[in-house]
Amino acid sequence: MAVDHAAAEVDHLAAERAAARFDVEAMKIAWAGSRHAVDVADRMARLVASDPVFRKDNRTMLSRKDLFKDTLRKAAHAWKRIVELRLTEEEASLLRQYVDQPGYVDLHWGMFVPAIKGQGTEEQQKKWLPLAYKFQIIGCYAQTELGHGSNVQGLETTATFDPMTDEFVIHSPTLTSSKWWPGGLGKASTHAVVYARLITEGKDYGIHGFIVQLRSLEDHSPLPGVTLGDIGGKFGSGAYNSMDNGVLRFDHVRIPRDQMLMRLSQVTREGKYVQSDVPKQLLYGTMVYVRQSIVADASKALSRAVCIAVRYSAIRKQFGSQDGGPETQVLNYRTQQSRLFPLLASAYAFRFVGDWLNWLYTDVTQKLEVKDYSTLQEAHACTAGLKAVTTSATADAIEECRKLCGGHGYLNSSGLPELFAVYVPACTYEGDNVVLLLQVARILMKTVSQLTSGKQPVGTMAYMGKVQHLMQSKCAVKTEAFEARALRMAVNCAQNIGQASNQEEGFYERSPDLLEAAVAHIQLIIVTKFIEKVHQDIPGHGVKEQLQNLCNVYALYTLHKHLGDFLATGSLTPKQGALANEQLGKLYAQVRPNAVALVDAFNYTDHYLGSVLGRYDGNVYPALYEEAWKDPLNETVVPEGYHEYLRPLLKQQLKLSRL
Ligand SMILES: CCCCC/C=C\C/C=C\C/C=C\C/C=C\C/C=C\C=C\C(=O)SCCNC(=O)CCNC(=O)[C@H](O)C(C)(C)COP(=O)(O)OP(=O)(O)OC[C@H]1O[C@@H](n2cnc3c(N)ncnc32)[C@H](O)[C@@H]1OP(=O)(O)O
Ligand SMILES: Cc1cc2nc3c(=O)[nH]c(=O)nc-3n(C[C@H](O)[C@H](O)[C@H](O)COP(=O)(O)OP(=O)(O)OC[C@H]3O[C@@H](n4cnc5c(N)ncnc54)[C@H](O)[C@@H]3O)c2cc1C
Numbered sequence: 191m192a193v194d195h196a197a198a199e200v201d202h203l204a205a206e207r208a209a210a211r212f213d214v215e216a217m218k219i220a221w222a223g224s225r226h227a228v229d230v231a232d233r234m235a236r237l238v239a240s241d242p243v244f245r246k247d248n249r250t251m252l253s254r255k256d257l258f259k260d261t262l263r264k265a266a267h268a269w270k271r272i273v274e275l276r277l278t279e280e281e282a283s284l285l286r287q288y289v290d291q292p293g294y295v296d297l298h299w300g301m302f303v304p305a306i307k308g309q310g311t312e313e314q315q316k317k318w319l320p321l322a323y324k325f326q327i328i329g330c331y332a333q334t335e336l337g338h339g340s341n342v343q344g345l346e347t348t349a350t351f352d353p354m355t356d357e358f359v360i361h362s363p364t365l366t367s368s369k370w371w372p373g374g375l376g377k378a379s380t381h382a383v384v385y386a387r388l389i390t391e392g393k394d395y396g397i398h399g400f401i402v403q404l405r406s407l408e409d410h411s412p413l414p415g416v417t418l419g420d421i422g423g424k425f426g427s428g429a430y431n432s433m434d435n436g437v438l439r440f441d442h443v444r445i446p447r448d449q450m451l452m453r454l455s456q457v458t459r460e461g462k463y464v465q466s467d468v469p470k471q472l473l474y475g476t477m478v479y480v481r482q483s484i485v486a487d488a489s490k491a492l493s494r495a496v497c498i499a500v501r502y503s504a505i506r507k508q509f510g511s512q513d514g515g516p517e518t519q520v521l522n523y524r525t526q527q528s529r530l531f532p533l534l535a536s537a538y539a540f541r542f543v544g545d546w547l548n549w550l551y552t553d554v555t556q557k558l559e560v561k562d563y564s565t566l567q568e569a570h571a572c573t574a575g576l577k578a579v580t581t582s583a584t585a586d587a588i589e590e591c592r593k594l595c596g597g598h599g600y601l602n603s604s605g606l607p608e609l610f611a612v613y614v615p616a617c618t619y620e621g622d623n624v625v626l627l628l629q630v631a632r633i634l635m636k637t638v639s640q641l642t643s644g645k646q647p648v649g650t651m652a653y654m655g656k657v658q659h660l661m662q663s664k665c666a667v668k669t670e671a672f673e674a675r676a677l678r679m680a681v682n683c684a685q686n687i688g689q690a691s692n693q694e695e696g697f698y699e700r701s702p703d704l705l706e707a708a709v710a711h712i713q714l715i716i717v718t719k720f721i722e723k724v725h726q727d728i729p730g731h732g733v734k735e736q737l738q739n740l741c742n743v744y745a746l747y748t749l750h751k752h753l754g755d756f757l758a759t760g761s762l763t764p765k766q767g768a769l770a771n772e773q774l775g776k777l778y779a780q781v782r783p784n785a786v787a788l789v790d791a792f793n794y795t796d797h798y799l800g801s802v803l804g805r806y807d808g809n810v811y812p813a814l815y816e817e818a819w820k821d822p823l824n825e826t827v828v829p830e831g832y833h834e835y836l837r838p839l840l841k842q843q844l845k846l847s848r849l
Contacts, residue, residue: 202519203786203808206504210787216730217791220737221541232793234284239797243267244289246800250428250602251822258377261293261432268295269325287490288798292433292612294328294374300483301476302329305383308475309399309451318401327407330374331476332382332438337366340625342385342397342474347440349400349450351390353461356447360386360402362439371619375436376420380405382438383451390461397473399451402443415443426611427602469563471570480620481573482544482551488580489540491613495584495591496534497789498605498804502595503530504786505803505810520596521785527778530594532747533587534781534788535740540580542723543716547576567633568649575630575712578623581616588613595803603817605801624705627712631683631704634711635697638684650715653677664763669721671749671761672714678759679707710755717745736788739780746774 207214222228238244244264252260268289272282286295306318306329321327338344346367349358362368369375375382381403388398404416412418417439424430450457454472456464503526507517520526554569592599592606599606617623637647637654647654653673661678665671683703690696697704720741728734749756749770756762762770781788796805802813823829829836 202505203501203806206783206786207790209783211784212732212736212787213730214787214790216733217736217788218793220728220730220733221538221791222793223545228793230281231284234281235288235793235795235798237271238285238288238290239795241267241271244797246290246797247603247817248820249291249432250608252428254423254431257428257432258434261291262378264289264291265293265295288795290798290800292373292430294330294378294434296433297330297372297374298322298325298328298379300480301331302379302381302383304479305331305399305476306401306451308479309383309453309473311452314401314448314451314453327381327403328374328379329381329383329401330372330379330436332369332372332375332402333385334369334371335366336368336370336437337364339371340622345385345387345397347384347386349384349386349388349398351388351447351457351461352444353459355444356459357444358388358400358447358450360384360400360440360443360445362441367439369436369438370421371435372438373433373435375404375418375438376434377436378434379436380407380410384438384440388450388457388463390457390463393463395455395463398455399473400445401449401451402440402445404438413443415441417441425614426608428608429611430615468558468561469566471566472558474570477620478569478573479551481577481626482547484616484620485540485547485573485576485580486544488584488616489537489544491609491616492533492540492584492587493537493789493792494794494799494804495588495606495609496530496537497792497794497799498801499530499591499594499599500534500785500789501805501808502598502604502803502810505808506596521782524775524778526594527782528774529590531743531778531781531785533590534785535743535747536583536587537792538737538740539716539720539744540584543576543580543719546719546722547572565649568651571630571633572650572715574621574626575708576715577620578617578626578630579709579712579716581613582623585610585614585617598803598814601802601814601817603802603814605799605804608800627705627708628701630708630711631701632697634680634707635684635687635704638680650711650718653714654680657681665761668745669714669718671756671766672710672717672745674761675752675756675759676707676710676714678761679703679710679755682759683707706755710752713748713752717741717748720744736784739777740788743774743777743781746770746777750774 218228219225222231244267249257249260268285271277272285277285283299286299303319303322306315306322310318322329333342333345335345335347337346346364347369348361348363350361351358369384372382381401384400384402385397386400388395403413404418405412419437420434421437424435447457447459454466454468454470456466458464500521503521504519506520508520510517550569550572554565557563557565588606588610592604592610595604595606598604602608637651640647641654641657653660654677656673657677660670660674661681665674683700686700686703687693687696690699724734724737724741728737749762749767753767757764757767802817803810805813818824
């Protein structure tokens with residue numbers, strides 16, 4: 191008798207859900223932050239999922255041109271819906287998230303507008319922001335050049351003030367000064383915030399931001415002196431190829447003086463350079479803003495991958511039980527759990543540290559408004575470090591989820607290849623992760639060097655003030671071990687650098703160790719913020735217990751993975767390390783019955799997940815089968831090319847065999 195495997199799989203997920211030991215609806219609130227956040231996200235996700243224009247299941251099969259046009263169409267339709275439905279800023283930004291297709295609007299709202307807000311004077315904001323808010327202009331963020339991305343001070347584009355005409359002359363003096371990479375620049379943007387070296391009265395004052403019009407508002411053609419286009423196809427099918435990352439060159443393009451962003455410094459009518467009393471690092475403010483939002487995005491991308499892998503692992507069965515009973519769900523294999531559950535825990539960890547980082551960013555912004563710059567360094571270290579650690583971990587985790595889904599994970603219809611391809615550049619954009627971790631390391635070294643002078647470190651570095659205690663004690667397996675590991679690694683680096691003939695040389699020589707010290711410091715922050723979260727009042731049956739479990743999984747898994755650091759610094763004994771590993775196995779057993787419900791709590795629609803393996807109803811096999819037939823290759827039974835290339839070959843073989 192034929193067994194309906196599909197129906198059996200569907201029942202499997204229902205059984206998993208019934209076995210969960212906590213209130214999923216309450217967990218949705220803990221994940222999203224509030225009842226309101228759940229409701230509004232739910233509404234926007236469904237709005238997108240039910241609109242045929244936002245269909246995306248065919249995306250990996252489109253040509254680059256069709257994909258780009260599809261992105262323009264989706265962006266225009268999204269804007270139409272936002273206006274028609276009078277959506278709030280919160281709703282509109284969620285709607286764009288669920289459309290889930292990188293495009294020029296991301297840079298317009300995500301960098302162009304924030305750059306003007308952060309670096310423009312009130313007058314400049316009054317002039318430019320209304321135009322941007324109504325999409326009467328489209329903007330991008332043109333910083334990186336062909337020759338320099340990480341080294342912002344090395345950019346070569348010039349903005350030379352001409353006092354005769356009260357204008358800046360924007361120029362690309364070399365090939366390597368061509369702007370290269372800005373998203374939205376290639377085909378869509380009419381304007382850009384361009385970063386260039388300001389030259390006035392014959393002196394180079396370094397990098398500053400300028401608003402430059404690139405294309406005609408009449409017919410979209412490039413303005414005189416402007417050469418621009420797309421930089422070409424990128425990694426993976428679909429994925430980030432919907433974005434028109436661009437190249438841009440200027441040939442002595444003139445802009446009015448008041449298009450220099452003048453909040454941080456000004457050039458007077460006479461050409462005098464005037465520095466405001468604000469730190470010049472505020473020029474990097476837009477990057478800080480985006481880095482904090484990238485941490486929140488890491489938890490979104492990671493939770494999507496984990497949701498797919500957990501649901502599919504509950505459906506997928508391989509090998510029978512020893513007594514010839516039913517086959518085993520792969521989710522029951524201890525190895526599957528030890529690879530998957532730390533990723534599930536990381537998704538929650540990144541979500542909560544992302545919320546905290548958002549709070550920190552808001553707090554710093556408010557302080558800046560009253561000219562309090564005391565937390566600027568903390569904001570830089572936390573955004574740079576958390577961006578680096580969470581994006582690297584997420585990129586690795588998406589690939590691990592693909593492997594956890596076996597062969598089917600490699601199909602585009604699993605959603606994982608595209609998620610990986612679209613996500614991996616997060617390790618590079620908004621600051622290469624190594625470059626950012628070295629920034630954290632510099633701040634750690636500065637903090638260590640100030641310990642002897644009695645200056646008490648603050649914020650996330652405060653634990654370093656307990657130097658006497660942390661350098662000596664053996665630690666119990668909890669936060670203190672993370673503190674001791676991070677501090678001892680930093681102090682070791684500082685001591686080694688101190689022995690070098692000069693500090694810069696020492697830093698350069700020790701940079702691989704410094705990277706690890708920075709990672710240890712950032713992991714301490716993630717663990718600490720997760721612990722703080724679970725100490726809060728969290729309503730809902732069993733929710734707090736589940737989060738406590740996941741917090742322990744995250745901490746112990748991190749400890750297990752970096753046991754070498756803990757042992758080498760004497761922060762733990764080998765026996766404690768072994769006990770921690772034992773405990774981890776027990777925790778996985780507690781996560782197991784709740785795993786499907788824990789990913790349901792992300793509340794993702796099937797449209798947003800975009801994966802036949804991660805479907806909410808678990809009906810994986812019919813969906814995989816159906817999806818295969820949609821491939822353009824299956825439009826004809828006999829493939830195109832048969833008559834040119836297969837038939838002659840086959841005929842020739844036939845003739846040969848007859849000889
Ligand atoms: C199809 C399916 C869809 C699925 C979708 C799924 C998921 C999608 C997920 C995510 C997508 C989400 C968002 C996408 C977002 C973005 C992508 C698009 C755009 C990307 C844009 C960009 O990349 S823009 C360009 C970014 N460029 C960089 O980041 C450059 C990095 N370099 C630097 O920042 C600097 O050069 C530097 C910091 C490394 C060094 O600078 P320098 O001036 O040389 O400084 P010093 O090192 O000498 O330091 C001097 C002092 O300044 C302090 N400091 C440095 N930076 C800052 C700062 N930002 N804030 C405050 N202070 C800073 C530093 O500490 C020093 O201080 P001291 O003097 O006290 O020591
Ligand atoms: C998808 C995507 C979108 C982007 N969008 C934009 C945008 O909208 N606007 C924009 O302006 N830019 C954008 N960028 C550019 C991006 O910000 C840069 O690529 C990024 O900052 C890295 O700089 P780079 O390419 O110069 O790398 P490089 O610095 O050349 O890195 C190459 C290697 O050198 C290493 N390295 C560099 N410096 C050091 C150091 N001091 N110590 C040790 N190792 C080092 C790096 O770790 C890396 O391994 C985008 C990039 C991508 C991939």
